[in-house]
Amino acid sequence: MPxxxxxxxxxxxARGLRSLAGVLDKSEVHAKAxxxxxDVLLQARLYPNMYSLLQQLQYSCYLPCDYAKHFADxxxxxxxxxxxxxxxxxxxxxxxxxxxxxxxxxxxxERSGKVVPLFFDGSRTMNVIDYAARILVPDFFFxxxxxxxxxRHNGVPLSKxxxxxx
Numbered sequence: 001m002p003x004x005x006x007x008x009x010x011x012x013x014a015r016g017l018r019s020l021a022g023v024l025d026k027s028e029v030h031a032k033a034x035x036x037x038x039d040v041l042l043q044a045r046l047y048p049n050m051y052s053l054l055q056q057l058q059y060s061c062y063l064p065c066d067y068a069k070h071f072a073d074x075x076x077x078x079x080x081x082x083x084x085x086x087x088x089x090x091x092x093x094x095x096x097x098x099x100x101x102x103x104x105x106x107x108x109x110e111r112s113g114k115v116v117p118l119f120f121d122g123s124r125t126m127n128v129i130d131y132a133a134r135i136l137v138p139d140f141f142f143x144x145x146x147x148x149x150x151x152r153h154n155g156v157p158l159s160k161x162x163x164x165x166x
Contacts, residue, residue, distance in 0.1 A: 005112060006105040009132040010071070013064035014100040015166035016144050020060055021093040022165050023148055027156045028086065034155070038086040044150050056147035057089045061096040063140045066119050070128055071103045071111050 031038055042054040051059070062080025069076040077099050079092040116131060118124045126135070145163075152158050 003105045003109075005129055005132070006103070006108040009129075009137060010064070010068060010100050010103050010108065012137060013067075013140050014097050016140065017060065017064065017093050017097045017100070017166075019163055019166035020057070020144055020147060021090065021097070023151060023156075023158060023162050024057075024086070024090050024093065026158065026162060027151045028090075030156045036154075041151065041154060042084075042086060042089070044154050046146065046150055046153060051143075051146065053147055053150045054083065054089065056143045056150065057092070058083055059143040060140065060147060061089075061092045063119070063136060063143070065096050065099050067128075067132065067136050068100050068103050070114055070116050071107045072099065073107075074099075074102065 027041065028038065030036070031041060042057075043052050045052045058080040060080075061083075065076040065079055077095045079096050083089045083092050112129055114128050115125045116128055118126060118131070118135065148158060148163050
């Protein structure tokens, strides 16, 4: 069971971040080939009251690291806060993946009964396994999908395969 919990939380998000990194790489090539400024893409959104691509990328990095800190031996990297450029966002993805890769299935098993505060409401708590299944992984994929959709909406020729590649 611990290996499955690790695979479905830490492993799944690490793979998603690697996919998102590939999506950004492909998007950068497309943008340069078509004279699109990367900063314009970072500010793009699907609807005026939705987060921009920059914010979607920040959350995609922040959420997994915030969860992984409950199992890791080191504090999480500061990703998902200060990025303002394409290069910083791309580096943030790699940094987040590297941090997630430090968390082993054994460590997840060791701490699988831990109760943690919810990232959006510190007064509420939940077991880490329930938290991953009910809140974290769905929220992570919400932001990852929104980032993908913003880039598709802006003409980047992405496919389902790019999204699942990781």
